[in-house]
Amino acid sequence: MEMLSQLDWAPGLSDPTSNRQAKPRTCGNTMVIDKGLGLKAYEDLLDTAAAYIDVIKLGFGTSPLYPKAILQEKIRLASQHDIHIIPGGTFLEIAVVQGAIADFFRSMNRFGFHGIEVSDGTIEMSRLLRNELITTARDQGLRVFTEYGKKMHGSKVEIEELLTTIHVDLEMGAEWVTVEGRESGIGVGFYDHEGRPAVEEMDRMLKQFSKLDKMMWEAPLKSQQVFFIQKFGHSVNLGNISPTDVLALEALRRGLRSDTMKGFGPSI
Amino acid sequence: MEMLSQLDWAPGLSDPTSNRQAKPRTCGNTMVIDKGLGLKAYEDLLDTAAAYIDVIKLGFGTSPLYPKAILQEKIRLASQHDIHIIPGGTFLEIAVVQGAIADFFRSMNRFGFHGIEVSDGTIEMSRLLRNELITTARDQGLRVFTEYGKKMHGSKVEIEELLTTIHVDLEMGAEWVTVEGRESGIGVGFYDHEGRPAVEEMDRMLKQFSKLDKMMWEAPLKSQQVFFIQKFGHSVNLGNISPTDVLALEALRRGLRSDTMKGFGPSI
Amino acid sequence: MEMLSQLDWAPGLSDPTSNRQAKPRTCGNTMVIDKGLGLKAYEDLLDTAAAYIDVIKLGFGTSPLYPKAILQEKIRLASQHDIHIIPGGTFLEIAVVQGAIADFFRSMNRFGFHGIEVSDGTIEMSRLLRNELITTARDQGLRVFTEYGKKMHGSKVEIEELLTTIHVDLEMGAEWVTVEGRESGIGVGFYDHEGRPAVEEMDRMLKQFSKLDKMMWEAPLKSQQVFFIQKFGHSVNLGNISPTDVLALEALRRGLRSDTMKGFGPSI
Numbered sequence: 001m002e003m004l005s006q007l008d009w010a011p012g013l014s015d016p017t018s019n020r021q022a023k024p025r026t027c028g029n030t031m032v033i034d035k036g037l038g039l040k041a042y043e044d045l046l047d048t049a050a051a052y053i054d055v056i057k058l059g060f061g062t063s064p065l066y067p068k069a070i071l072q073e074k075i076r077l078a079s080q081h082d083i084h085i086i087p088g089g090t091f092l093e094i095a096v097v098q099g100a101i102a103d104f105f106r107s108m109n110r111f112g113f114h115g116i117e118v119s120d121g122t123i124e125m126s127r128l129l130r131n132e133l134i135t136t137a138r139d140q141g142l143r144v145f146t147e148y149g150k151k152m153h154g155s156k157v158e159i160e161e162l163l164t165t166i167h168v169d170l171e172m173g174a175e176w177v178t179v180e181g182r183e184s185g186i187g188v189g190f191y192d193h194e195g196r197p198a199v200e201e202m203d204r205m206l207k208q209f210s211k212l213d214k215m216m217w218e219a220p221l222k223s224q225q226v227f228f229i230q231k232f233g234h235s236v237n238l239g240n241i242s243p244t245d246v247l248a249l250e251a252l253r254r255g256l257r258s259d260t261m262k263g264f265g266p267s268i
Numbered sequence: 269m270e271m272l273s274q275l276d277w278a279p280g281l282s283d284p285t286s287n288r289q290a291k292p293r294t295c296g297n298t299m300v301i302d303k304g305l306g307l308k309a310y311e312d313l314l315d316t317a318a319a320y321i322d323v324i325k326l327g328f329g330t331s332p333l334y335p336k337a338i339l340q341e342k343i344r345l346a347s348q349h350d351i352h353i354i355p356g357g358t359f360l361e362i363a364v365v366q367g368a369i370a371d372f373f374r375s376m377n378r379f380g381f382h383g384i385e386v387s388d389g390t391i392e393m394s395r396l397l398r399n400e401l402i403t404t405a406r407d408q409g410l411r412v413f414t415e416y417g418k419k420m421h422g423s424k425v426e427i428e429e430l431l432t433t434i435h436v437d438l439e440m441g442a443e444w445v446t447v448e449g450r451e452s453g454i455g456v457g458f459y460d461h462e463g464r465p466a467v468e469e470m471d472r473m474l475k476q477f478s479k480l481d482k483m484m485w486e487a488p489l490k491s492q493q494v495f496f497i498q499k500f501g502h503s504v505n506l507g508n509i510s511p512t513d514v515l516a517l518e519a520l521r522r523g524l525r526s527d528t529m530k531g532f533g534p535s536i
Numbered sequence: 537m538e539m540l541s542q543l544d545w546a547p548g549l550s551d552p553t554s555n556r557q558a559k560p561r562t563c564g565n566t567m568v569i570d571k572g573l574g575l576k577a578y579e580d581l582l583d584t585a586a587a588y589i590d591v592i593k594l595g596f597g598t599s600p601l602y603p604k605a606i607l608q609e610k611i612r613l614a615s616q617h618d619i620h621i622i623p624g625g626t627f628l629e630i631a632v633v634q635g636a637i638a639d640f641f642r643s644m645n646r647f648g649f650h651g652i653e654v655s656d657g658t659i660e661m662s663r664l665l666r667n668e669l670i671t672t673a674r675d676q677g678l679r680v681f682t683e684y685g686k687k688m689h690g691s692k693v694e695i696e697e698l699l700t701t702i703h704v705d706l707e708m709g710a711e712w713v714t715v716e717g718r719e720s721g722i723g724v725g726f727y728d729h730e731g732r733p734a735v736e737e738m739d740r741m742l743k744q745f746s747k748l749d750k751m752m753w754e755a756p757l758k759s760q761q762v763f764f765i766q767k768f769g770h771s772v773n774l775g776n777i778s779p780t781d782v783l784a785l786e787a788l789r790r791g792l793r794s795d796t797m798k799g800f801g802p803s804i
Binding site for chain 1: 571572573574575576577595596597598600601602603606626627629630633657658687720
């Protein structure tokens with residue numbers, strides 16, 4: 001499909017994001033959270049914005065609630081548009097609690113998901129089991145996206161713990177590590193009860209780990225998207241983006257919206 | 269249409285909601301508010317989530333704003349998927365104010381609506397007229413869903429009045445009684461200006477009326493849905509659900525989301 | 537397409553908005569902001585609500601992010617439904633900053649946009665250049681919608697400046713002047729950080745300029761829509777309306793929703 005670039009649009013316009021990578025990208029990834037789109041809305045999303053989407057997550061445990069044919073078609077269409085589709089981490093956590101891990105992986109393969117999210121947002125999980133889940137997935141050709149942080153309101157980031165998690169997860173084969181932001185962006189992870197990021201803590205962490213291409217920030221609120229793009233540049237990885245916000249986020253990344261028009265943070 | 273059950277999904281997974289009723293349900297109803305979906309989005313909703321929807325309300329007085337063919341198709345598709353479709357109570361209130369009740373009922377029948385909502389959220393209505401509206405609807409084969417509470421910001425629930433309303437409405441033939449929550453879930457009924465439910469008052473009421481299958485709670489905010497499911501269990505009736513939240517709500521009901529994963533309130 | 541009027545719906549109902557103009561309207565315009573709808577959702581919007589939409593704005597700089605075929609189809613469908621389609625003002629501001637104004641206008645014509653928005657929400661723009669942009673557009677047969685106000689959070693309306701801007705913009709050929717409200721409706725223009733309008737300032741302004749048909753109010757929040765309809769009547773021009781809110785807004789305009797059911801502001 002022919003995409004309009006800014007230059008194509010108006011030949012005299014220089015494109016401030018001409019260094020924005022095309023897919024498959026090593027940074028500047030956008031991960032969309034799908035809370036239950038119907039097939040027509042899903043097709044709309046891909047027809048309009050597939051070039052700007054790298055991963056689609058079927059939020060929480062919604063995956064088994066779909067009619068089978070719709071789930072299969074969602075996975076097929078994602079493949080066709082070079083988008084990785086994964087179930088939400090909560091669904092794996094449920095399988096863990098119920099001792100149904102093998103069944104979970106069989107279903108992943110039966111349906112053709114491209115990867116999984118490994119998280120412990122709701123349950124307790126030993127480092128050993130976390131390693132095992134990552135390895136099992138990798139052995140089966142699945143991509144692994146891991147997540148750090150509890151979903152409980154008011155839960156905070158422990159910097160040392162986060163750093164350790166990142167190091168080990170990546171070593172085991174994870175693509176990137178997400179810091180929990182939930183679908184709301186409020187009162188978890190680096191966010192306070194109004195969704196504002198704790199900048200000082202974040203900076204303290206980044207002094208010790210600065211490979212931003214290996215970090216994915218859940219940033220459902222526009223204010224958070226602006227924050228990360230201003231702080232880290234247009235190639236920051238951003239997740240839990242609502243399907244209705246994908247073009248607006250891409251406009252932010254490319255300086256096509258007021259908040260980021262005048263400049264960008266340091267390129268990563 | 270073949271639906272995935274949790275057990276089908278992963279044979280080793282036990283389904284904590286195996287006692288969730290299929291349609292037609294006597295409890296655990298989900299009522300969706302449709303503020304003006306186009307036909308493709310409406311088809312999407314039914315194709316994806318019809319199994320989880322019991323009633324669709326065309327919000328406020330939007331019904332007469334649709335092109336006739338679209339309204340008729342919405343009603344036809346709802347019938348086909350065993351979903352009751354009704355106009356918002358405000359529309360009937362307008363007919364009452366204008367002395368056009370007979371015309372209102374003729375239109376209900378001409379278009380094939382399955383039921384009506386009887387409310388006095390904006391106007392004053394005598395108990396006598398309320399009885400008459402319920403009876404007229406029942407005589408014409410229409411289902412009746414009644415609502416208690418004013419829409420004015422800051423209006424509170426009067427427990428005695430609510431209890432009386434419930435008793436009489438049900439006796440007259442109403443399916444269930446809704447406590448006003450508006451589309452916003454803020455500052456009306458049992459909700460304060462931040463959408464938090466007044467738990468003590470609610471408990472005081474429930475001491476005197478505990479047939480929860482006859483109560484419908486308008487709970488547009490996720491925090492409210494979590495509250496009711498944690499308090500009353502997965503089979504609580506919940507209304508004014510946004511079309512985009514139906515799968516996410518069903519995930520909450522079935523323990524497939526963090527907030528309700530670890531357990532459920534008392535089954536009703 | 538046959539629309540249901542209230543009278544058609546229920547012959548006994550008198551229509552309190554029988555004086556609401558049909559398209560093309562001189563007042564009571566609704567301007568929708570499209571942040572990136574796919575084609576099916578866009579068709580849904582037009583099929584359901586075209587009679588209630590006067591202008592569609594492709595928000596910020598999203599226009600060049602669409603696949604070319606989709607953009608062209610959006611413009612074609614808008615024409616077919618007598619809706620003016622324009623790119624967001626930010627996109628023109630970018631062209632200005634980059635010295636690509638001529639290219640911008642060539643693109644407008646190549647794609648067949650019906651008009652443009654002239655704003656200086658992010659950049660500084662001289663009155664001279666503003667005049668030139670309006671004149672150039674008018675000379676090319678494009679409609680011009682201008683906007684007053686900065687997008688920066690906390691920026692306020694300067695009444696004298698606003699009045700001058702309105703007078704000169706209209707004299708140069710603008711259809712109407714918009715007061716900045718952003719997509720959020722928070723902390724800019726006449727809105728405080730909770731989206732409440734500054735009534736006193738607004739009244740002070742209106743003492744000196746009262747041609748409300750030449751003013752467009754960006755009112756993305758429902759509370760703001762209610763405010764303007766109660767203050768100015770159902771024929772006030774309202775903009776930055778979300779596609780999902782068009783029918784709900786029309787219900788407000790026509791007294792088909794609780795908030796505006798009992799009466800209307802002074803007709804304009």
